[in-house]
Amino acid sequence: MVLQxxxxxxxxDVNEHRRALESLGAxxxxxxxxxxxxxxDGLVIPGGESTVIDKLARFSGLDGVIRAKIAQGFPxxxxxxxxxxxxxxxxxxxxxxxxxxxxxxxxxxxxxKRNAFGRQIDSFEVDLDFKGLDVLPSQDPDQAAxxxxxxxxxxxxxxxxxxxxxxxATIPAGNTPLGGDGVRxxxxxxxxxxxxxxxxxxxxxxxxxxxxxxxxxxxxxDA
Numbered sequence: 001m002v003l004q005x006x007x008x009x010x011x012x013d014v015n016e017h018r019r020a021l022e023s024l025g026a027x028x029x030x031x032x033x034x035x036x037x038x039x040x041d042g043l044v045i046p047g048g049e050s051t052v053i054d055k056l057a058r059f060s061g062l063d064g065v066i067r068a069k070i071a072q073g074f075p076x077x078x079x080x081x082x083x084x085x086x087x088x089x090x091x092x093x094x095x096x097x098x099x100x101x102x103x104x105x106x107x108x109x110x111x112x113k114r115n116a117f118g119r120q121i122d123s124f125e126v127d128l129d130f131k132g133l134d135v136l137p138s139q140d141p142d143q144a145a146x147x148x149x150x151x152x153x154x155x156x157x158x159x160x161x162x163x164x165x166x167x168x169a170t171i172p173a174g175n176t177p178l179g180g181d182g183v184r185x186x187x188x189x190x191x192x193x194x195x196x197x198x199x200x201x202x203x204x205x206x207x208x209x210x211x212x213x214x215x216x217x218x219x220x221x222d223a
Contacts (some may be wrong), residue, residue, distance in 0.1 A: 003219060006031040006040045008066075010056040012048020012081060016204040018047065020212045024131050033185045035064040042195075042219045043069075044212075045105075046155065047080030047202050050114065051094045054085070054102045063105065067141050076193040077215040083198040084156050087112035091159055109162030116157040116187070116200075118177060123153045127177050127186040130190060131168045149208055150201035151191070157200055158188035166192045169199070195219075 002025065005123075007017045007031035018028035021044070031037055043066070045053070057063040068139045070076060071084075078086040085104050093101035117124075127147035148169070157176075161167060169190035175183050189200040190211075195218055203211040217223035 002027055003041045003216060004029060004039060005216075006037060006043045008045045008053070008057075008062075008082075009041060009138070010060070010062075011052045012046035013202065013204065014046050015041040015087050016202075017044045017046050017079075017212075019210055020204045021216075023209060024213055024216055031062075032060065034061050037062075037065060037069065042075035042077070042215065043214070045076060045078040045082030045085050046204075047082060048102075050081040051082075051102050053081055054104070055096075057105075058103070061140065063103070064176060066105045067107075070105060070160040073195055075197075075219045076107065077104075077197040079154055079202055079204070079211075079213070080153065081198050082199050083158075084112050084114060085199075086196055086198045087158075088154070090114065090116060107196050108191060110164055110188075110193075111157045111159040111161075111196075114156050114158050115154050116156060116177075117152050117155045120154055122177075123151070125149060125151045126171065128171060128189070128201075129167045130210070132192075132223065133165075133202050133214060136210060136213050136217060137222075138210075138213060148203065148210065150199075150203065152189075153205075155200045158191060160167075161188065161191060162193075164193060168192055189210070
């Protein structure tokens with residue numbers, strides 16, 4: 001069965017995710033209004049500006065629909081800003097001119113810190129060990145442990161997770177900024193909770209396809 005997977009197309013790197021999904025045999029549909037969610041097997045929330053995605057989702061009426069579908073077990077993958085949108089708690093939410101904090105769709109019991117790795121100029125790539133990719137049908141057994149090349153662009157990190165959240169990848173302390181106490185700590189950068197998957201990095205930027213393939217396997221119930 002060919003999967004129909006939506007890519008939230010309000011803002012961000014929509015086309016990169018569509019190309020990644022289509023390279024794996026899925027049909028990737030842009031989603032801008034609630035009606036376009038009908039009949040989809042899953043949804044990708046791309047990187048971009050989480051505050052803008054939140055604002056436009058509320059304006060279009062997508063926010064409540066996506067929250068309801070997540071609560072019903074709908075598969076969703078969020079990268080970078082998408083990770084922020086899937087967090088139950090944003091540690092440092094932006095506020096609008098009225099002082100109202102930004103909102104997320106929620107679904108994953110985690111606390112996420114926005115722009116945790118710094119500004120655009122602080123963007124970087126690094127190889128990461130990523131748990132669970134050995135289940136992918138495309139994987140050569142000899143390559144199953146091959147690291148994921150991860151691009152971090154104004155990326156968040158996960159400060160803490162609930163007991164039902166599985167940590168899939170952490171970034172070594174040497175790649176994280178100094179904290180207020182002058183100490184660098186390893187940070188969580190990929191998680192899974194049921195049918196929800198989130199990464200703070202952009203696998204689609206450098207041509208890494210295994211994260212999207214994992215999401216497809218999750219949708220099919222094979223991972």
